[in-house]
Amino acid sequence: MGKYLINNLEYIEPANELKGEWLELSSISRAFNSIAHGNDVFVAVGEGIVAYSPNGRDWVYTENESIGIINDITFANGRFVAVGNDKIYSSINGLTWTETDIGKDNNLFSVAYGNGAFIAVGSVGVFSSIDGITWEHDRNNLYWTTFWSVCFGNNKFVAVGPYSVASSNDGQTWVSNDIPFKNGMGYLTSVAYSKGKFIALGGLDDNGSMIWSSNNGQNWDTVAKAHGSGFKGNIIDDQFFFAGNSGLLYSSNGNEWLLKSLPPDKNLYDIVKGNNKLIAVGLLGWDGSSPVPSAPIMLIDINDF
Template sequence: MVLKGEFMLVLQKARFVKLVLAVHLITAFFFFAVPEATATGVETWHERANGSGIVYFEIAYGNGNYVVSGQSSIIYSDDCTNWTAGTVPHSDNFVDVDFDGVTFWAAGYLDATLLNSSDGESWTLVSTGDAADHEHYNAVVQGGGTVVTGGGETLTYEGGLFYSTNAGVDFTPVYPSDLDVIDDVIFVDGSFVAGGDFFDGTGPTDKIYLSDDGISWNEVLTGFGTHIQALAYGDDLIVAVGQGGIISSSDGLVWTQTWTGTELYGVAWGNGIFVAVGLTGTVLSSVDGITWTPQTSGTTYHLRDVGFGDDTFFAVGQNDWTDDLYVILQSDRIGLFEDGFESGNTSGWSSSVGE
């Protein structure tokens, strides 16, 4: 026979066990159910390098190295802190660098120079073009066996797209019109997307260019005066940034303006997060490409480009358009609920502007 007092004791123990289980279930729910994107890691940025003498334009990551392209120089680092000059066989203003999953590609603006490298350290001259033939390269990408470059001069609006089917040795020009400037090209799910603008007689107007093979292209007018500078793709969304703000599209055909404000020059996607950078240290982040949140970069330098790799975002900037002071920034590790790492500590952790 169970006495009344004993029964109450058993009941209290049962309730206590249920309470403990409930607490554990709630804790587990919040730990596992909260998306990593809510703890982005882009709220805190660390200065990894600064100096003078070189203007740096673009940044990329691949094969264990961070690579930054610049004026007559390309530098690389395996920790985003200690940088070494790569071996470059031809001098040019390398305004773009891209990693296709296997190889780095660098595009030169002055001589339409194209370089490639497996590690960002030693570079090979692939080809040079004819600047008089509008081949002022602003961007390069490789996809599906085709290398595509985009270029043009902002002052004259003479440029276009160029494609190569023999690994960048020979290029064929594709001029959407004599008034186009291409500032960025990306390879998305087997297709190419290029962004730029054209002069319609009254001012620059945005244009998007779409191609399945890099040879035949379709033009899309966005309807916005964004003056597209850079493109990124993630979570089935294309995001374009520029001097007029940010626009986005799920198919490349219909575009929506999602943010207006400070001039933006670079955008990247990684671990479910978009990051855009621009004038006077501007950093914006978004988990959906639609709603953007300002972040504190800790610098007033103009951030030219942002990239993603090794679970962190990294950006390169210039103090003023007329000087050669530069800075390289890196965010905390993405997806952590605590600070990723302190400045200078990279242990334990595993992207344009034309002329």
């Protein structure tokens, strides 16, 4: 277990198990897709569910089919902004929400804030907003390519998708570039920025995920390959944390990586720090029989990193 070379590329396997305490919300939802922290509260979102907690342990949540699927949430400029299928949500306190209907089949997968604007990407072009409530849909940029993730760093937005990357200084004018197939490892699903580097991850199947690095968001190099898939990136204390199906992938500098594994049938989709705690959310495995597992939350030992 650990690291070894395959074709001169470092391959990262789980070194040890991720320490933490699992909580389960007794909800109809099986998963939380994303979590954010701001104004001293945690907010987690998923399919038909929005949950609120002042401490990461005690949760109050609202769930119904009208909420729909929410894929990502961020806290910036004094408010939470969550994006999903057909709708965008905005809240200052995590309890009272303003809903914006963006139209059927307008599916958004990721949102980021920078240079005074929220930028959201998905399968239908770029949505932008100054206040997180009123949104403009740019159908001219990135409209014909799915982008799974967007981040802001080095004074620019960078979005990644299947074999594609795009960057923009203002969220309005974008420059795109291709990522090579490399046996499916150019299918990028997540991107994050810290310490002068954009780090992107992606892979098509259980063969693993490629870790890519770029200084400018346009030219990318492979760094390593990690066991597992479905990684979603976040920056905590200027360090990289990518939560995925196989565990938590971590790096302090974007060059050297450590993968901590999860117990069987448990998956992580996102992680955030707040009130000196690391809180992750995800999905519990299910064999198709009753009872249906509830949405999981993991309280992680911050001293592990």
